[in-house]
Amino acid sequence: MRVVYGEVFKLHDPNGIPHAERPERLERALRALEPLREHLKFVEPAKGRRDVVERIHERAYVELIEEESRDREAHMLDPDTYVSSGTFMAATAAVTSAYTAAKAAAATLEPHLVLARPPGHHAGRAGRALGAPTLGFCIFNNAATAVLGFRKAGKERVAVIDFDAHHGNGTQEIFWKDPGVLHIDIHEDGIYPGTGSVEDVGGGSAAFTKVNVPMPHAAGDPDVEEVIEAVIIPAVERFSPEAIVVSAGFDGHHFSPMAWLRYTSNTFYRLGALIRELAEKYSEGAFVAVLEGGYERDLEIGLRSFVEGVLGLKLSHEEELTRKAGLEHVLEKVKDVVRRVPR
Numbered sequence: 001m002r003v004v005y006g007e008v009f010k011l012h013d014p015n016g017i018p019h020a021e022r023p024e025r026l027e028r029a030l031r032a033l034e035p036l037r038e039h040l041k042f043v044e045p046a047k048g049r050r051d052v053v054e055r056i057h058e059r060a061y062v063e064l065i066e067e068e069s070r071d072r073e074a075h076m077l078d079p080d081t082y083v084s085s086g087t088f089m090a091a092t093a094a095v096t097s098a099y100t101a102a103k104a105a106a107a108t109l110e111p112h113l114v115l116a117r118p119p120g121h122h123a124g125r126a127g128r129a130l131g132a133p134t135l136g137f138c139i140f141n142n143a144a145t146a147v148l149g150f151r152k153a154g155k156e157r158v159a160v161i162d163f164d165a166h167h168g169n170g171t172q173e174i175f176w177k178d179p180g181v182l183h184i185d186i187h188e189d190g191i192y193p194g195t196g197s198v199e200d201v202g203g204g205s206a207a208f209t210k211v212n213v214p215m216p217h218a219a220g221d222p223d224v225e226e227v228i229e230a231v232i233i234p235a236v237e238r239f240s241p242e243a244i245v246v247s248a249g250f251d252g253h254h255f256s257p258m259a260w261l262r263y264t265s266n267t268f269y270r271l272g273a274l275i276r277e278l279a280e281k282y283s284e285g286a287f288v289a290v291l292e293g294g295y296e297r298d299l300e301i302g303l304r305s306f307v308e309g310v311l312g313l314k315l316s317h318e319e320e321l322t323r324k325a326g327l328e329h330v331l332e333k334v335k336d337v338v339r340r341v342p343r
């Protein structure tokens with residue numbers, strides 16, 4: 001597995017403003033992956049390209065971020081999201097790295113993990129997406145440019161699987177009318193950003209290519225397993241993508257202070273193994289995973305377990321399975337959507 005990482009991703013820095021989304025996250029991530037180092041090949045990030053950013057985001061928004069980053073101390077752009085002098089450079093490198101990682105994955109057929117920040121899945125075309133109150137720590141949408149990278153490599157139909165605890169409202173907005181993107185999003189119901197209901201299935205010719213699974217509070221490992229069997233596998237099978245992008249957020253882990261989900265290492269390991277399997281079946285093994293949330297031990301445990309799952313290694317951080325919260329009611333509705341995913 002290739003890991004795209006560079007110091008440039010630390011330039012987005014709250015510089016003393018207390019904030020969970022800070023450069024140290026990447027040090028945690030690297031520490032977590034250290035024992036797996038012999039299985040990973042580290043590659044340098046891409047140099048940021050403005051044209052790549054502007055394929056996803058409106059120019060006025062890109063200019064706003066550039067302007068806010070210009071010779072400025074770190075300051076809040078909205079109640080959740082800060083901008084610092086290095087933000088434009090870091091965020092531009094992040095989206096461009098996701099784009100080039102997808103092209104590289106398509107060429108080498110190797111899984112790619114883009115260990116970049118700031119995260120991206122809440123960022124829509126013009127910033128805040130689908131009426132969300134804030135950007136939720138995100139600046140530019142990394143998962144979205146990974147999709148474009150695969151398209152550049154001739155892979156038109158792309159599945160985006162987002163298992164961050166929060167709904168990927170930016171990604172949903174960007175691809176709302178795009179029938180070539182199957183977006184499956186598993187997130188906690190009723191928390192930020194408040195979007196991602198089962199009824200949101202995509203617009204126009206893209207109807208039923210957006211599959212939202214709002215999980216009940218305290219959903220545990222068995223609930224995710226049910227979603228994998230009843231939603232992810234059949235939806236991907238119907239859609240039959242040529243490439244896979246993963247919005248890998250680890251804040252659903254029960255240690256996370258950001259959500260009330262109760263996933264353990266077992267769930268992230270299972271998701272890693274699942275993505276590997278799906279990629280082997282549909283895209284000759286190639287996929288791109290981009291880092292979304294996960295902040296403290298949730299990030300360390302979740303990321304390492306996910307990568308162990310991808311690599312088919314033994315799960316090193318053993319945790320007891322958490323209990324089922326029960327999501328029959330939601331699942332019945334989601335299954336109706338899955339049955340209508342276009343073939």
Ligand SMILES: [Zn+2]
Pocket residue numbers: 164165166249251258292293294
């Ligand atoms: Zn999140």
